[in-house]
Amino acid sequence: MKKGVLLINLGSPDSTSVKDVKKYLDEFLMDERVIDVPYLLRAFLVKGIILNTRPKKSAEAYKKIWWPEGSPLIVLSERLQNKVQQNVSVPVELAMRYGSPSIEKGLQELNNKGVEEVLLIPLYPQFAMATTETILVLAEKIRKKNFPNMEFTVLPAFYNQKDYIRDLSNAIKRSLESFDSDYLLFSYHGVPERHIKKSDVTQSHCKIDGTCCNTPSKAHDFCYRHQCYETTKQVAEFLGLAEGTYSTSFQSRLGKDPWLQPYTDATIDGLAQKGIKNLAVVTPAFVSDCLETLEEIGMEAAHSFKENGGENFLAIPCLNDNDDWVKTLSRWIDQWALA
Structure with missing residues (x-):
């Protein structure tokens, strides 16, 4: 079976416009593993209260940190993906749990390359319901619906590696x-x-x-x-x-x-x-x-x-595309790919 990797991070609005920030926050906060209350209450809180006030404030915050190339999170994740891809022999794609590029798109890109076995790498060192778990639940849902012949392996939380x-x-x-x-x-x-x-x-x-x-x-x-x-x-x-x-x-x-x-x-x-x-x-x-x-x-x-x-x-900056971190991530991927 041909193998491939999907790196998955949190996500970001497409721009700093209030419209795009509102769209992103809607997807993020309506996730039942982020605000884990019954749907009707969650919809009331998010759509009835939070989305009427928070997008404008959040948009101003994003404007403070936005780079000419776009969202720092997206740009840094793309740099990490590109560096890792240069160090491993299997295809590496990038996806976000919320916003673009989507998990479905990432899996489709791997599918287009003939990949049948995917190593999912949630880019979170520690496991949490609102991060790792929601990624894996959505990825499995998409796999069953669109890529039933794919097999998943998940890189466990690496907080103590x-x-x-x-x-x-x-x-x-x-x-x-x-x-x-x-x-x-x-x-x-x-x-x-x-x-x-x-x-x-x-x-x-x-x-x-x-x-x-x-x-x-x-x-x-x-x-x-x-x-x-x-x-x-x-x-x-x-x-x-x-x-x-x-x-x-x-x-x-x-x-x-x-x-x-x-x-x-x-x-x-x-x-x-x-x-x-x-x-x-x-x-x-x-x-x-x-x-x-x-x-x-x-x-x-x-x-x-x-x-x-x-x-x-x-x-202190995060690991981002730190060369040592790239080598470690690439080594983990190679160990899986060659197993």
């Missing part, structure tokens, strides 16, 4: 060589606490009480919270970070339900108020820089840190 930890750690180290950091904050995208419990395959382990993430369990295979803390732990060990000089937080909450804590915005303000003058922030839930890293952290968080007494702020 030694090659990934090494590449991430070295990228952080290089960024800190020119920045005299007092503190390193690991900021991960937030999810509602209920997502953690819904993803618990044991239906009993996850308590979100400060102990369950440190107690071995099968639940950890699908526990976003555990995987985030484990990423931080392994990077800190690799870099030899001293206790008290780093921590983990979660950003981008929506609505009034409890989300994973501590919250990034409150953590950053608190660090400044406690006397931290030079703060570096890394965002390991993202492989490619996007609105959440470039605007929310690189602009909003930096401004808030300085307003609260901080002096110097560094938003």
Whole structure:
């Protein structure tokens, strides 16, 4: 069977126009694994409330980070795809869960090249219901409908793979060589606490009480919270970070339900108020820089840190098309392709 690879990232609006941002947010927020409430309530919240106010604000945020070539997330993902393709012998296509290019288009491109067995690579180091799971559910739905003879293999969450930890750690180290950091904050995208419990395959382990993430369990295979803390732990060990000089937080909450804590915005303000003058922030839930890293952290968080007494702020870039990361991803693909 001819093999091929589909790299899948989150997605982006086609432009910074309010119309395109609204279209993107509609697709994103109507996903039942993003806002996991009954359809009618979700439609009321999204179409009746959020889409009447948020697109304009989000469009302004996208304008701040948009590149001449287009969306940073799309451009960086395309660069990664192109570099990986040069390093492997099987076809590599790119898709987005929301927006363009779609998963269906990516699979069609592989199908046109005669590919029968596809390695799906969700570009998320940690598993989450609203990221990895929604990608795999949609991909399977499209496969059954349009490509029934295709077979899928899925690259598991790689949050604790030694090659990934090494590449991430070295990228952080290089960024800190020119920045005299007092503190390193690991900021991960937030999810509602209920997502953690819904993803618990044991239906009993996850308590979100400060102990369950440190107690071995099968639940950890699908526990976003555990995987985030484990990423931080392994990077800190690799870099030899001293206790008290780093921590983990979660950003981008929506609505009034409890989300994973501590919250990034409150953590950053608190660090400044406690006397931290030079703060570096890394965002390991993202492989490619996007609105959440470039605007929310690189602009909003930096401004808030300085307003609260901080002096110097560094938003550490994601792995993007880092050559070491390209080699690691290419090696994983080759190992699968030659198996």
